[in-house]
Amino acid sequence: PDGKTMLIDAGEAEAGERIVSFIRERGYKKIDYLIATHPHADHIGGMKEVVQSFEIGEIYMPKASTNTKTYENLLEAIAEKGLKIKTAQAGVQICAGVELLAPIGESYEELNNYSAVLRIVNAEHRFLFMGDAEILSENEILEAGYDVRADVVKVGHHGSGTSSGDAFVEATGARYAIFSVGAGNSYNHPHVFVVEKWQAAGAQICRT
Numbered sequence: 001p002d003g004k005t006m007l008i009d010a011g012e013a014e015a016g017e018r019i020v021s022f023i024r025e026r027g028y029k030k031i032d033y034l035i036a037t038h039p040h041a042d043h044i045g046g047m048k049e050v051v052q053s054f055e056i057g058e059i060y061m062p063k064a065s066t067n068t069k070t071y072e073n074l075l076e077a078i079a080e081k082g083l084k085i086k087t088a089q090a091g092v093q094i095c096a097g098v099e100l101l102a103p104i105g106e107s108y109e110e111l112n113n114y115s116a117v118l119r120i121v122n123a124e125h126r127f128l129f130m131g132d133a134e135i136l137s138e139n140e141i142l143e144a145g146y147d148v149r150a151d152v153v154k155v156g157h158h159g160s161g162t163s164s165g166d167a168f169v170e171a172t173g174a175r176y177a178i179f180s181v182g183a184g185n186s187y188n189h190p191h192v193f194v195v196e197k198w199q200a201a202g203a204q205i206c207r208t
């Protein structure tokens, strides 16, 4: 909202180069806010490249760790740059109009539920970026009383049936539901009934 730049996740490792050139082509040299929603390879794989390629303002990650090489490589790249990781958790205000609604709890069985969920609000529009947050996290957000109404929702967990619970979809009142999925992916994402659920709630579907 204030002319700053933010990147939420950076895809698989092989996407790193493409993401870096995409951002460079648009003339950006600095990423003011870099968000790693959770440490799964399909979200942080390309982030090492991003960290090494740009000046980074602040970097946010949830307090969830894994012992994958991808994760360790990213932590190394962050440390080499002398950056300190800020904790992504509910209630954190990243900048004006940008607030984290999750993770709310301290620990989860499922790494996806550590996902940082972002709500971005400006004068005209409201956005929700769900990461891979599942129904458990959605319900915590609703119970916490957060206002989740949004024009645009980046649907949780690539349109998997483990996310997009009825109550949450209903509560967003979304006009657009964005599904970030690889074409012909082996998970069958997005799941048909999830797409239909967002449609039935009145959202137009956009997909990668």
Ligand SMILES: [Zn+2]
Pocket: 040, 042, 043, 132, 157, 158
């Ligand atoms: Zn994912």
